[in-house]
Amino acid sequence: MIRAWHLQDTRQSLVLASHDERLPEIVYWGAALPEGEDLAGLAVASVPDVTGGMLDRAPEVSICPEASESFPGEPGLIARDGAGQPLRPAFRFESETQTGRELRLTYRDAALGLRYSAQFTLDPDTGLIAARAELESDEPITLHWLAAPVFPGPQLADEMLEVSGRWIGEFQIEATPWRPGQRVRDNHTGRTGHEHFPGLILPARGATKTQGETRGFHYGWSGGHRMVAEELPDGRRQIQFGHASGSEPEPATRFETATLYAAFSEAGSNGCAVAFQRHLRKHAPWAKARPVHYNCWEAVYFKHDLAELKSIAERAAALGAERFVLDDGWFGKRDDDTSSLGDWAVDPRKYPDGLTPLVDHVQSLGMEFGLWFEPEMVNRDSDLARAHPDWLLGPDDQIEGRQQRVLDMANPAVRDHLFAAIDAVLSAYEIAYVKWDHNRVLPYPDAAQARGLYNLLDRLRAAHPDVEFESCASGGGRIDFGILERTGRVWLSDSNDALERLRIQHDAALFLPACVTGSHVGPRHCHTSGRVIDIRTRAWVAAQRHMGFEMDPRELTAEEAEVLTSVTRWWKDNRDWRMRADILRLDSADPAVIAELQLAEDGSRFVAFAGQAATSSQILPRPLRLTGLDPAARYRLRLITAENLPRLSRGIPALKTGPVTLSGQALMGQGLTLPWTFPERIHVIEGERL
Numbered sequence: 001m002i003r004a005w006h007l008q009d010t011r012q013s014l015v016l017a018s019h020d021e022r023l024p025e026i027v028y029w030g031a032a033l034p035e036g037e038d039l040a041g042l043a044v045a046s047v048p049d050v051t052g053g054m055l056d057r058a059p060e061v062s063i064c065p066e067a068s069e070s071f072p073g074e075p076g077l078i079a080r081d082g083a084g085q086p087l088r089p090a091f092r093f094e095s096e097t098q099t100g101r102e103l104r105l106t107y108r109d110a111a112l113g114l115r116y117s118a119q120f121t122l123d124p125d126t127g128l129i130a131a132r133a134e135l136e137s138d139e140p141i142t143l144h145w146l147a148a149p150v151f152p153g154p155q156l157a158d159e160m161l162e163v164s165g166r167w168i169g170e171f172q173i174e175a176t177p178w179r180p181g182q183r184v185r186d187n188h189t190g191r192t193g194h195e196h197f198p199g200l201i202l203p204a205r206g207a208t209k210t211q212g213e214t215r216g217f218h219y220g221w222s223g224g225h226r227m228v229a230e231e232l233p234d235g236r237r238q239i240q241f242g243h244a245s246g247s248e249p250e251p252a253t254r255f256e257t258a259t260l261y262a263a264f265s266e267a268g269s270n271g272c273a274v275a276f277q278r279h280l281r282k283h284a285p286w287a288k289a290r291p292v293h294y295n296c297w298e299a300v301y302f303k304h305d306l307a308e309l310k311s312i313a314e315r316a317a318a319l320g321a322e323r324f325v326l327d328d329g330w331f332g333k334r335d336d337d338t339s340s341l342g343d344w345a346v347d348p349r350k351y352p353d354g355l356t357p358l359v360d361h362v363q364s365l366g367m368e369f370g371l372w373f374e375p376e377m378v379n380r381d382s383d384l385a386r387a388h389p390d391w392l393l394g395p396d397d398q399i400e401g402r403q404q405r406v407l408d409m410a411n412p413a414v415r416d417h418l419f420a421a422i423d424a425v426l427s428a429y430e431i432a433y434v435k436w437d438h439n440r441v442l443p444y445p446d447a448a449q450a451r452g453l454y455n456l457l458d459r460l461r462a463a464h465p466d467v468e469f470e471s472c473a474s475g476g477g478r479i480d481f482g483i484l485e486r487t488g489r490v491w492l493s494d495s496n497d498a499l500e501r502l503r504i505q506h507d508a509a510l511f512l513p514a515c516v517t518g519s520h521v522g523p524r525h526c527h528t529s530g531r532v533i534d535i536r537t538r539a540w541v542a543a544q545r546h547m548g549f550e551m552d553p554r555e556l557t558a559e560e561a562e563v564l565t566s567v568t569r570w571w572k573d574n575r576d577w578r579m580r581a582d583i584l585r586l587d588s589a590d591p592a593v594i595a596e597l598q599l600a601e602d603g604s605r606f607v608a609f610a611g612q613a614a615t616s617s618q619i620l621p622r623p624l625r626l627t628g629l630d631p632a633a634r635y636r637l638r639l640i641t642a643e644n645l646p647r648l649s650r651g652i653p654a655l656k657t658g659p660v661t662l663s664g665q666a667l668m669g670q671g672l673t674l675p676w677t678f679p680e681r682i683h684v685i686e687g688e689r690l
Contacts, residue, residue, distance in 0.1 A: 003093065004039035007101050008032055009124040012264045016063070016103075016120075017043030021093040023062035023107055023116075026152055030213070031266060048234065061238045063105075063118050063149040064133065066090060074182060074228045074240060076147040077116075082139055082251065089114045113138030118149045126278040127271075129262040140251035145226070146242055148260035153178070153229060153237025154202055154215060160229055161201035161269070163507070165194045168495035168528050170476035171507040173201075180231050187224040187244050190406075190442025190449060191473055192480045198225040198241065199511055201269050209585045210627040214265045216272030218511055220481030221258035223247060223450030247447040258482055269510060270627065274582045277513035280481070281580060285461070286468050286488035290515055290579050291322035291368060292568055293548025295435070298496065298527055300552070302329035302336055304350045310361050315553040317365040319561060320568035323548075324362040325370035325435055330355070332382065338403045341377050342384030344421040359429050370433030371425070375418045376453060377404045377439065384417075394443030401440030409452030419459050426464050436487065438473035450482070457486040470518065476504075479512070489518050489546060496522025496550055497529040498541040499680060502611045505544055506585060506594050514598065515579040519545035521564060524555060533680055535560040536644050537611075539567035540682045544596070544609055546579070547571045570640070577605065582628070586610075589622035589671075592679070599628045603689065610674060610683040623671030626687075629664030634690045636661045637672070641684045649676045661690070 003024070004017040013033040017040070018024035027046040048058045059069035064076030068088040079087045091107035094115070098104075101122040108115045115136040122129050131149040153160075160183070162174045176183055187193045198221065204213035217239060219225045224244035231237045241260050248255060261279065265271020294316040296309065304326075313324050331347055332340025346354050359369045378385050378392065385392065385405070391414050393406040407414050425431070436457075442449060457469065471478050471487040475494035484490065490512070493504050501519060508517065519542045525532055535556070542548065547568065556564065577600045586595040586608070595610040610624055629635065637660045645656065654660045656675040674683055 002040045002043050003096075004043055005096070005098060005103050005105075006033075006037075006039055007103060007120060007122040007129070009101070009122060009127065011127050011266075013037075014120065014122065014129060015039055015042060016105075017046070018093065019043070019060070022060065022069075023064055023066065023091050024105065025060040025062045029151065029215070029264060031264075048236070054234065058234060061150065061152055061232075061236050064091070064116060064147060065150060065238065072234075073230050073232045073238060075145075076150055076240065077135065078143075078145040079135075080142045080144070082141065087112055087114070087141065089116070091116050120149065123279070126282060127263060127275040128279050131260045131262065132257050134256045135254070137253045140253055142251050143248045143255050145245055146255055146257055147228075147240040148219065148242055148257040151217070151239045151262060153231070153239050154204055154213075155235070155237065156204050156213075157202055158205055159203070161203065163197035163199050163510070165197065165476070167194055167474055167477075168493055168497075168500065169504070170194055170493050171197060171504050173507050173510075178231055178237070180233065183227075183229040185225070185227040187226070188246070188445045190224050190445050191438060192222050192478045192483070193224060194474070194477045196225075196227075197511070198227070198480055200227065200229065200239065201272060201510065202239075203269060208268050209270055209587045210268045210625075212266075212268050214269050214272055216263040216265070216269065216276065216510070217241060218261045218276060218481060219258060220261060220485075221450065222453065222478055222480055222483045223447050224445045243447050244445040247445045249446065250448075261481060270584045273510045273585065276511045277509070277582060280484055280516055281513050283485065284488060284515065285486060290546050290575055292320050292572065293323050293325065293518065293520065293546065294321035294367070294553075295325040295327055295520060295548060295550045297327035298523055298550045298552075300329075302334060304329050304347075306351065306358060309358055312553060313358075313362050313365055313367065316549060317367055319549065319553055319565050320572065321367060321549060323368040323370055323433060325372065325433060326355075326358065327372040327435065328374070328437075330371070339379050339381040341374055341379040341404050342382040342407070344373065344375075344425060346425075355429050359431075363430065368432035369430060370435060371429075371431050372435045372437060373422060374437040374439060375422060375456070376407055376409055378407050379404050393446075393449070398443045404440055406440065406442050406449075408449075409456065410446065410448035411452075415452055415456045415459075418456055422460060423463055426460075426467060431467060433468050433470070435470045435472055435491070438478055454482070454486065461486060476508075484516060489516050491518050492545075495526075495528050496520055497526045497531055498522075498533045498538045499531070499613055500529065501541050502594050502613055502682075505541070506596060509583040509585055509596065513579075514545045514581065514583060517545040518548060520548040520550035523551035524560075535563050536567075536641070537680055537682050539564050540609065540641070540684055541611070543567050543571045574607070577601070578607065581606075584628045586624065586627060588624065590616050590618070592616045593621070593624070595624055597626055597628060603628075603630060605689065606687045608672075608683075608685040608687065610685070612677050612679050612681050612683075615679045620676060621674040624674055625669070625671035626667040629668055630689065631663065631665035631668065633664050634661055635664060635667060635687045636690055637667075637685055637687045639675070639683060639685050641682065642675070644681065645675055646678050648678075651675070655685070
């Protein structure tokens with residue numbers, strides 16, 4: 001007996017099929033199938049042969065591969081019963097519910113008292129498939145591993161693109177070849193992590209950023225993930241995502257995965273990126289336009305002086321800032337990072353009249369006021385730790401990180417205390433924005449910690465619906481779709497080095513739109529790299545995303561202030577359409593150039609950024625091919641950074657001397673001839689469809 005199910009939109013089809021009431025497998029995921037496709041025939045045609053050295057039937061790469069089927073690879077479920085004995089269920093069909101593009105399948109092993117459910121939802125607006133799994137047991141069991149519904153890996157593919165990284169070096173794309181056996185990531189940091197963003201891009205052979213069949217995955221969970229990309233001995237491939245192993249240490253009767261988001265594209269990795277970006281824009285937890293951000297951290301660090309901060313706020317407002325964020329150092333007796341985390345009361349030494357004088361001054365300048373918190377953490381030198389040492393997570397002799405410990409967010413008393421403390425501050429002052437930080441890894445992975453965080457954030461957002469929250473974790477250590485259901489912005493990296501940011505932002509655009517991605521103009525002398533970069537480059541790189549400043553604005557020369565004010569004005573003039581634009585990464589013929597195109601929702605306009613990150617090996621720039629345009633339309637292009645070109649650019653290419661009008665086909669087929677420029681500079685090109 002064959003059961004089959006089909007989820008489809010104009011771009012893709014997802015077909016699941018099961019034999020003899022066993023768990024189904026995905027037998028097709030690709031370009032949309034024609035109307036009336038024989039799904040049972042497709043299922044039969046997908047059954048593999050059997051040869052020597054194999055079982056008499058190849059066990060399915062089902063949505064939860066089963067050890068009871070003698071599956072030769074990683075099973076989708078690893079658990080033990082109350083006596084510590086391994087559970088090897090043989091699930092059989094129980095029920096199905098399909099409504100439009102949403103499918104829920106339930107299977108049961110009656111003998112073991114286990115029920116497994118999988119849900120698939122295809123969003124026709126974004127093209128994303130959302131999949132999640134649940135496991136229920138009649139008796140408490142201990143779970144080691146539960147995969148979200150398993151997808152097959154593509155056969156016509158030679159490599160996978162993983163996302164690795166580090167502090168101030170997030171979102172590094174690493175090509176890993178497919179080979180027999182497993183490629184496993186298992187993140188035990190207890191947070192999403194700098195080390196491995198929970199995503200995977202699977203290009204078909206020959207696919208690029210702009211063309212070719214590509215599949216992408218993202219696991220939307222903030223507590224650390226595990227990924228298995230496996231090629232079985234028979235050549236079949238599977239992709240598994242779930243919580244980090246060991247995340248569920250306590251026996252329970254119900255478990256669930258986070259949502260696994262899956263994207264299919266025939267337009268290279270950009271097609272997957274657009275689906276992920278549109279998902280976040282569609283579900284963004286804010287309603288207002290993005291204000292230009294000012295954060296005082298790299299201006300003052302822990303040295304808070306009211307008169308100085310007022311002066312800085314005045315200068316920031318004059319440059320165009322619309323939001324002022326007071327960072328670490330306003331609470332307890334916080335003069336460095338060794339004390340007072342957890343003591344969320346305004347420091348009377350620094351603010352004898354509370355925050356009101358600063359808040360009032362900031363608002364009088366036309367800016368919103370924002371405030372930094374790190375609620376999940378505590379210093380041992382704090383009133384909170386002295387009063388509640390039992391609230392600290394992990395052993396007493398653990399290695400500290402940034403001189404701090406982690407609070408046990410699974411404890412309702414901890415969450416109640418934090419809610420009361422933060423609610424008191426948000427209620428006492430007119431605060432529009434909270435920068436929520438997380439500056440150390442957990443002593444061990446614990447899914448309850450992430451669930452506790454979600455609970456606290458949900459409570460605070462319900463109590464203060466007009467407050468926007470940002471997720472920061474030493475920069476990009478906690479960026480995922482789970483946290484972005486609750487926060488309107490992420491701090492992509494602690495690096496404000498424009499060259500490092502250019503690359504980080506480019507690769508993060510595989511998953512993140514501009515509207516959620518904070519990017520700041522840092523100090524002239526970068527605090528994390530030691531590099532000195534021209535203000536024009538610093539300003540335009542920040543203008544690629546949600547723009548802000550993070551330096552002492554009083555350090556700017558008159559010329560630098562004029563440049564920054566001008567770029568900020570351009571950003572404001574264009575933010576409404578750009579914060580809803582798709583970011584399309586460009587395939588550059590020159591590896592020294594990092595380029596992207598931001599295309600308006602209606603395709604009527606775009607802006608392209610081409611950063612000269614290093615010295616090119618050839619003398620002149622190679623043509624830059626655009627993407628995503630209407631081949632038959634004509635576009636007028638203008639290089640708005642032409643005045644920044646150095647004197648060594650001595651020729652008169654058309655783009656340099658005036659507007660250029662070309663067809664979309666010409667711009668995508670041949671590309672743009674760019675003027676020569678120095679390394680560490682950036683071209684910005686505006687385009688309008690005629």
